[in-house]
Amino acid sequence: MQWQNLLQHLGDWEGSFTRLTPRGEPVDDTPTLVSLTGLDDNRRIRQTIARFPEGDAPAPQVIEYGSLNRNTLVFEDGTFSVGSSQFGPFSEFGAEIGFVESDRRLRLVSLFNRDSHLSSITLIRERRQDTTAPDRPQTTVEQLVGTWQGTITTLYPDLRPRATAESLVTVRQVGDRLESVLKSGRWELTTSARIDGTRLLFDRDEPTAQVLLLPDGASCTTPLEIRNRQVFFWRLGGCSHPPGGGARFAATTIAGRG
Secondary structure: OHHHHHHHHOEEEEEEEEEEOOOOOEEEEEEEEEEEEEEOOOOEEEEEEEEOOOOOOOOOEEEEEOOOOOOEEEOOOOOEEEEOOOOOOOOOEEEEEEEEEOOEEEEEEEEEOOOOEEEEEEEEEEEEOOOOOOOOOOOOHHHHOEEEEEEEEEOOOOOOOOEEEEEEEEEEEEOOEEEEEEEEOOEEEEEEEEEEOOEEEEOOOOOOEEEEEOOOOEEEEEEOEOOOOOEEEEEEEEEEOOOOOOOEEEEEEEEEEO
């Protein structure tokens, strides 16, 4: 089933890999062309990644695969996550999260260094080749404020049945802080973050986490440090405005334990 979900990504995707500091400051931006081609009646996929750095010849990377390992989870709408199955101190650690919506793809890679600190973030924005899908505006605090009704769908790497639940998120700005309340069934989570430009800092939690408000409707939630034996998560969010009006916010979260 997850393999069929992945087929939504077939095609040629033009875009760029934008490398960011842990604070969200741009380091460099490299144009790219990523092609996913179905082989053998779509039972296999050939993935070609071509980067076009300024002044250098492209060096395409080609990967072929016919199955997904337990570290890859793909939802019905094509949203996916790929991450290391285990976190260990003194080793590098990271994950990729991505969305696909019509002719647009939005992906994000977060990496942690051997000291378990967030070391780099790469934002990947793509559109199908020969299409004119418009860029979305930079995410702002004002776009997040409001009440968001939706569904939480959970996939598990150990192949347990997926779980779904209705959710309601209320976000409001109080002075220089952004407060949110997430309710789902009998479960409720309240958070508060300090607004620092395009950065939201959960400075009342240990370890500190942050949200970066990024271009193209994206947002990225990560811990600044992963600590041994503590739960952690990171999230890619995407805000869009459908033609029929209103706003839609989608998010994919990876949860784990240090």
